[in-house]
Amino acid sequence: MSKLIKIIALLILWVSPVYAAVTIDDQLKILNEATQLCSKFYVKCEAQLLDLDIPHARSVAGKTIQVTTGMGKLLNKDEYRSVVYHELGHVALRHSMRQAIYVTNSMRSGTFDKIFWSKMRHKHELEADKFAVLLAQFLKQNNSLDTALEK
Numbered sequence: 001m002s003k004l005i006k007i008i009a010l011l012i013l014w015v016s017p018v019y020a021a022v023t024i025d026d027q028l029k030i031l032n033e034a035t036q037l038c039s040k041f042y043v044k045c046e047a048q049l050l051d052l053d054i055p056h057a058r059s060v061a062g063k064t065i066q067v068t069t070g071m072g073k074l075l076n077k078d079e080y081r082s083v084v085y086h087e088l089g090h091v092a093l094r095h096s097m098r099q100a101i102y103v104t105n106s107m108r109s110g111t112f113d114k115i116f117w118s119k120m121r122h123k124h125e126l127e128a129d130k131f132a133v134l135l136a137q138f139l140k141q142n143n144s145l146d147t148a149l150e151k
Contacts, residue, residue, distance in 0.1 A: 022072035022080045024049070030077075034065055034084050037135075041092035047084070055151075059087045062096030078141070079148035082132050086145060089131030095124040 022030075031047035038045035047065040050056075055070035065087045071080055090096070102120065106112040129145060136143035 021076035024069065024072065026077055027067070027069065027072045027080065030081050030084055031065065031067065034088050037088060038091060043092055043094075045088075045091045057083050057087050059090040059096065062091060062094060065091060074151055075148050076144070078144040079151070081141065082136060082143055082145040083148050085132035085135045086128045088135070089128035090124065093124070093127055093131060095128070099124070 027049055031049055034047045035045060043063070045063045045065060047067070050066055050068045052068040053070045053073070054068060055074040057065070057067040057071055059065050065084065067084060067087070071083060075083065099120065102117070103112070132145050133143050
């Protein structure tokens, strides 16, 4: 079923020129800006543009932001920037480290709690959303995280 959804999504992207809003150059520029912003939060990070049609963004190991070219096909420039800022929020707020500390300590003590883990991850998503909104406001840029999430 998920393969069918991916095919439908790709067909929509291919048929609708409205979605092809962010050029590769603009994607690279936004990712470069994100890398520079990391230093403002005393974090060393890198941003990578992955050549994949499936729209996806993530932060990896607390220091790398990865976004696929498929995101540029799906989102406009403001939405794309908002998603990158969301991922930057995970890095700047050190969510990976906080999660690793919880897992390590709970595994040592045998107290890993799936419900707490789920709540913590949800809280981190909300924190990254708030970070993206506040960063866009601070930089006097449009925040379009809400419309990006709808897509």
